[in-house]
Amino acid sequence: MTHISPFNESGSHLLDGQRRQKIWAIGGGKGGVGKSLVTANLSICLALVGYKVVTIDLDLGGANLHTTLGVPIPEKTLSDYLTKKVKNLNELLTQTPIENLSIISGAQDDVGIANLKQMQKNKILSKLTELDADYILLDLGAGTTFNTLDFFISADQGILVALPEPTSIENTYRFIKSVFHRKLAMAEDLLEIGPMIDQIMNAKISQNATPADLIQRVIEQNPDMGRRLQMEIQKLQPRLIINQVRTQADIDIGFSMKIICKKYFGINLDYAGYLNYDATVWQSVKKRRPLLMEFPNSALVNNFDQIVHKLLKLNN
Numbered sequence: 001m002t003h004i005s006p007f008n009e010s011g012s013h014l015l016d017g018q019r020r021q022k023i024w025a026i027g028g029g030k031g032g033v034g035k036s037l038v039t040a041n042l043s044i045c046l047a048l049v050g051y052k053v054v055t056i057d058l059d060l061g062g063a064n065l066h067t068t069l070g071v072p073i074p075e076k077t078l079s080d081y082l083t084k085k086v087k088n089l090n091e092l093l094t095q096t097p098i099e100n101l102s103i104i105s106g107a108q109d110d111v112g113i114a115n116l117k118q119m120q121k122n123k124i125l126s127k128l129t130e131l132d133a134d135y136i137l138l139d140l141g142a143g144t145t146f147n148t149l150d151f152f153i154s155a156d157q158g159i160l161v162a163l164p165e166p167t168s169i170e171n172t173y174r175f176i177k178s179v180f181h182r183k184l185a186m187a188e189d190l191l192e193i194g195p196m197i198d199q200i201m202n203a204k205i206s207q208n209a210t211p212a213d214l215i216q217r218v219i220e221q222n223p224d225m226g227r228r229l230q231m232e233i234q235k236l237q238p239r240l241i242i243n244q245v246r247t248q249a250d251i252d253i254g255f256s257m258k259i260i261c262k263k264y265f266g267i268n269l270d271y272a273g274y275l276n277y278d279a280t281v282w283q284s285v286k287k288r289r290p291l292l293m294e295f296p297n298s299a300l301v302n303n304f305d306q307i308v309h310k311l312l313k314l315n316n
């Protein structure tokens with residue numbers, strides 16, 4: 001069972017007077033790496049501590065977060081909100097079997113996250129603050145569409161899930177590179193150097209033009225712009241979870257990725273922790289019961305505890 005206390009490091013009670021919801025977005029370059037598992041179980045950990053949690057399934061292609069949380073597919077979905085059948089996001093909440101934890105289901109038709117219009121996306125993002133919640137967790141689904149990237153960038157914590165295997169690691173770097181590019185492209189302060197950003201971001205690594213080189217080059221040419229660029233990049237601090245680890249070498253991949261991210265992107269990647277490969281996952285999926293509730297003493301639950309501890313420390 002979870003051992004996290006709802007107190008921050010200074011000992012003050014976080015539930016008192018904390019009104020603004022924290023948003024955690026869970027993404028990753030590739031499908032099937034465990035994003036929904038992570039979203040569901042981080043949500044449960046936070047709810048068990050006593051936070052009010054809303055988890056939103058934005059994996060609109062293969063929405064399955066509800067199954068991971070042991071609830072039938074919710075009747076009302078984000079499409080009802082986008083088509084104005086429902087006026088307030090709170091009306092979409094479905095209570096899960098876990099106290100303090102509700103879910104909002106993604107759109108069921110072709111209003112997929114990839115197809116959300118800019119305005120719809122902005123509407124969702126701005127209205128999230130209406131939700132009666134301390135924490136809002138977003139299951140972003142796979143891919144690097146602009147919408148996915150924008151939800152990831154807008155979150156207080158962007159959490160990447162990767163498997164300890166080459167394709168997943170490559171996809172994770174690709175995701176980070178896309179986030180980096182998107183973030184800079186959206187920064188109005190940096191419009192002036194837009195062409196330079198595009199040129200470097202589209203270059204191959206071998207051309208000695210890494211995103212880290214970009215920062216260096218801008219600093220040399222225009223120190224003021226360079227400072228602003230650095231500030232934007234410092235705001236990007238993605239978290240990384242390595243899922244399905246079987247060996248120490250798998251665990252260590254997270255540390256190497258952190259070093260590579262710093263060197264290549266100039267980005268501080270926080271290695272939030274790892275999750276063991278564990279047969280209890282499919283057993284709980286098969287039973288349609290949340291892992292944390294079905295196997296409270298499994299090694300995985302311990303992994304989740306440690307990760308939530310770390311994430312709470314990073315963001316409170």
Ligand SMILES: Nc1ncnc2c1ncn2[C@@H]1O[C@H](COP(=O)(O)OP(=O)(O)OP(=O)(O)O)[C@@H](O)[C@H]1O
Nearest residue numbers: 031032033034035036037142244276277278281282
């Ligand atoms: N730590 C683990 N141990 C064992 N199996 C796991 C683990 N993590 C995930 N799995 C398995 O991988 C499958 C995919 O997990 P999940 O649905 O959470 O991934 P996803 O990234 O959300 O996938 P999608 O991109 O399709 O939404 C699960 O059904 C589960 O069986």
Ligand SMILES: [Mg+2]
Nearest residue numbers: 035036059141
């Ligand atoms: Mg999923």
